[in-house]
């Protein structure tokens with residue numbers, strides 16, 4: 448069973464289906480995923496003036512000392528072959544004079560971003576979903592949400608975590624409102640990111656960290672949750688107090704093409720923060736914008752793309768051009784108002800070089816994983832690459848017919864027990880708690896942190912967690928409630944990890960440890976020993 452239908456889940460499923468039957472379950476429509484919104488592209492060494500060494504160095508530099516070198520080398524060296532494979536599967540990347548057109552993004556010293564205009568993710572989803580639809584070994588269940596993993600603790604009630612296996616998951620079918628017991632030789636979590644725990648995020652509404660929360664509840668190791676990447680430039684759109692559940696991303700590629708950050712008074716400011724100016728890595732740009740906004744009291748800064756030719760804007764950034772135009776901004780003549788928004792979770796379920804987790808027969812791929820590739824900060828466009836490479840590695844293992852996966856006697860697995868639960872009357876509790884979590888996380892656990900704010904956030908999140916757990920135990924399951932429970936747990940994990948890291952590093956910046964005197968050169972690992 449594959450849980451999730453983004454790039455990680457789909458590319459893994461196609462490989463595993465060479466020898467196995469695969470069920471993909473996915474929370475909403477099959478294309479709805481972070482993957483579908485990826486704009487910039489996939490980083491890979493294609494250009495003759497580029498090298499694996501340079502891509503590896505850029506990734507390690509950005510990761511601020513925490514990347515696992517073996518994991519970085521693995522994604523970089525396997526990239527070109529997997530780009531070729533995507534092309535063979537029907538992905539239509541942009542080309543110039545017949546060759547792949549390579550973009551450049553922040554932190555990359557060479558042009559190496561393979562893209563499909565500024566709609567790369569959508570094109571990848573389209574091609575992979577088409578391949579899935581014609582593959583007889585793969586079935587897709589839309590509108591099915593995984594609730595919890597099935598391990599020994601459901602069967603024998605054993606609390607022992609060592610030597611634990613995953614046998615599948617309990618899955619909520621949104622249409623029939625039934626809970627299925629799905630038993631599987633291998634379970635692969637491809638559930639994507641955590642952006643929705645923040646008020647402003649570029650992630651779609653599915654990104655509530657479900658896979659990470661489920662794995663944590665089952666006793667899996669979770670790592671580096673404090674490293675949340677804020678994309679420096681999302682379109683600022685506000686109508687009174689109302690915010691959009693998903694902020695529109697203004698891709699870094701626009702800065703790569705020459706767009707410049709300016710204050711609301713029209714002054715350039717990035718030269719004060721980094722010699723790479725507007726093309727500095729994302730954490731530096733996001734903190735610079737945060738600082739300029741705090742100094743001026745402005746709610747946004749500007750991105751000036753007026754120096755880029757209209758023809759280029761329309762041909763290379765059609766999505767951004769049209770979105771801005773639809774809200775009354777002609778980006779060839781007017782500046783774009785932008786704010787930072789939560790974009791990517793570098794941490795997640797700890798995985799080895801093949802996507803294996805600390806629970807047997809449970810794999811994790813894509814954004815839900817902590818492979819060590821991104822360290823304390825992800826280099827732009829390395830995440831689609833990471834998902835592809837790890838899906839390939841796990842796919843090779845799972846499609847190997849000589850490997851047998853342990854299945855329990857199906858009769859011993861108990862079905863979901865919903866006795867004693869009722870339909871909730873107080874739905875306002877869910878929406879109120881969801882909004883509170885998002886505000887607490889954005890205001891206290893955002894780009895710049897302090898122990899005072901983190902402890903304050905922890906107290907409030909623990910209260911919400913406890914309230915939600917009580918509500919959950921007496922209420923019939925539905926997607927909103929499952930998401931709220933997971934969001935509270937993800938927030939808790941981010942705050943706990945942030946409090947454990949007593950230094951500023953990469954994406955974690957604390958005013959209590961502002962100096963660069965870094966002492967804690969290790970991953971922050973948390974496990975739920977109470978399962």
Ligand SMILES: Cc1cc2nc3c(=O)[nH]c(=O)nc-3n(C[C@H](O)[C@H](O)[C@H](O)COP(=O)(O)OP(=O)(O)OC[C@H]3O[C@@H](n4cnc5c(N)ncnc54)[C@H](O)[C@@H]3O)c2cc1C
Nearest residue numbers: 451452453455474480481482487488593639813814828831
């Ligand atoms: C706006 C935007 C732009 C980006 N641009 C780039 C870029 O240019 N280059 C790059 O490398 N990266 C980019 N990223 C990051 C990248 O898109 C993601 O990291 C990557 O797509 C994650 O893929 P995934 O398969 O791990 O997860 P996703 O694509 O997010 O898929 C997760 C899947 O899991 C399903 N799911 C979640 N919970 C459950 C549950 N409980 N039960 C069942 N199903 C569930 C979801 O419905 C979804 O199908 C961007 C991200 C965003 C949001």
